Amino acid sequence: MDNRVWVPGTSLLAGPPTPRRARRWLRRVLVAALAGGVVAGLGLMLPEERPHTAVPPPAAGAQAQAQVSTAVTSGVPAALPQLTALIGQQERRVRARPEDARAWAVLGSAYVERADRTADPADYPRAERALRTSLRVRAAANAEALDGLAALALARRDFPTAKEYGEQALKAAPNRWTAYPPLIDAYTGLGDYKAARAALDDLLELHTGAATRPMVMARASAVYRDRGWREDAVAQLTDAAAAADTPVEQAACLTGLGELAWERGDLQDALRHFEAAVRLDPDQRAAQAGRGRTLAALGRTQQAFAAYGAALARYPSPQDAYELGELYEAQGMAAPALAQYAQVKALVRRQVAAGVDEALLIGRFEADHGDPHEAVVRLRAEWERQPGIEVADALGWALHRAGDDKEALAYATAATDTSKGGVRSAPYAFHRGLIEQGLDLSAPARRHLQEALRLNPYFSPLRVPAARAALDALGDPADEAVPGAGG
Known part of the structure; x- marks a missing residue:
């Protein structure tokens, strides 16, 4: 018998799906608006509209911030407090020197990563403005801005755009490893698995440095997982975790190992990895949600509710809210489940307003809890x-x-x-x-x-x-x- 909570006629989004032609028109309008004028949200004027101002002297900890800046543009995860500090630094820098293309690119890439870490889509429009400004300031061979735009498109589940920018970034800097991961994800999202595997092969042939090698291995692990080569995926991520230079990198790898353990039904191993990741990096959102999922499977339901609740209180992800709603439903708790589904709708609307393609999540929700048609x-x-x-x-x-x-x-x-x-x-x-x-x-x-x-x-x-x-x-x-x- 089907005991699921049904919410007939209550779409996640009001109105029908946007037609492709309308989406293209809207995208052209947004691009035109973003390409010129004042950079909203920061109060920043473009180079030709503002006279040059000297950059302030380096603040204390500038060397550490420079390292975080390099990490962000090199595809290496950074701690959330470091990201927030870097964003503040780069905002000050572009106010002082609005023609600094790299500063705009670093700022945009940091916004993208912070949005990923916090599940707050408000950073996506900020990222797009910063990255497009970087390209406007310096269009030629601006691989950092192109990498950032590819990462932004992936975060918004816009695989065609990620492919476009990823291929441009690769053309601008063929030996820059950061162009490959977005391309691999874009090709996968577009169903072009042959191209995804070829991109991975090219990435693995690059001579990457020790600092970035763990992230290359993590990318290889993701591809192996998608192809069903689970043992190879685990081996790559285990090596990546051992080679990681920072707690944040190691936590990201351990989270991936937890996901792999979860997918094969090894609950104790999954919980061990998720909890280790959270100890290393309390802002590791995916590990927090994974811990809740695993505790529920272990029958520790109240602890699972608490884990999900703690994760959502800090990082309100619609996917995590959806999982919690279904956990309530499975426990026969219809009222909390409906309340959670209402939160899913609110969070999805917020994501869509920031340019995220949530058609997949909306479709899944409607199929099981709304209107399948x-x-x-x-x-x-x-x-x-x-x-x-x-x-x-x-x-x-x-x-x-x-x-x-x-x-x-x-x-x-x-x-x-x-x-x-x-x-x-x-x-x-x-x-x-x-x-x-x-x-x-x-x-x-x-x-x-x-x-x-x-x-x-x-x-x-x-x-x-x-x-x-x-x-x-x-x-x-x-x-x-x-x-x-x-x-």
């Missing part, structure tokens, strides 16, 4: 624009929820067929299994539901019971031969 409309548009594996899975599931299992199966297969770019994922296998059950394909349905529970017996507090119930309904396999596992 609206989910299909939104996810079809997203698939047309950036046909990655996550979108294939979400669209297939939305079609299933809307009653079209035949079409749903094509997308679910694309998400799970590892021979064609799909991945081995417990939620994806669960979705495919229920779609196949709806089509009376008992043998493959049983196989994929069993695979979901084998990959991670704890993958969702709501969907694990549904998977077990579906398997019970399917019963034991018939005596006739079962087709090969394939896909």
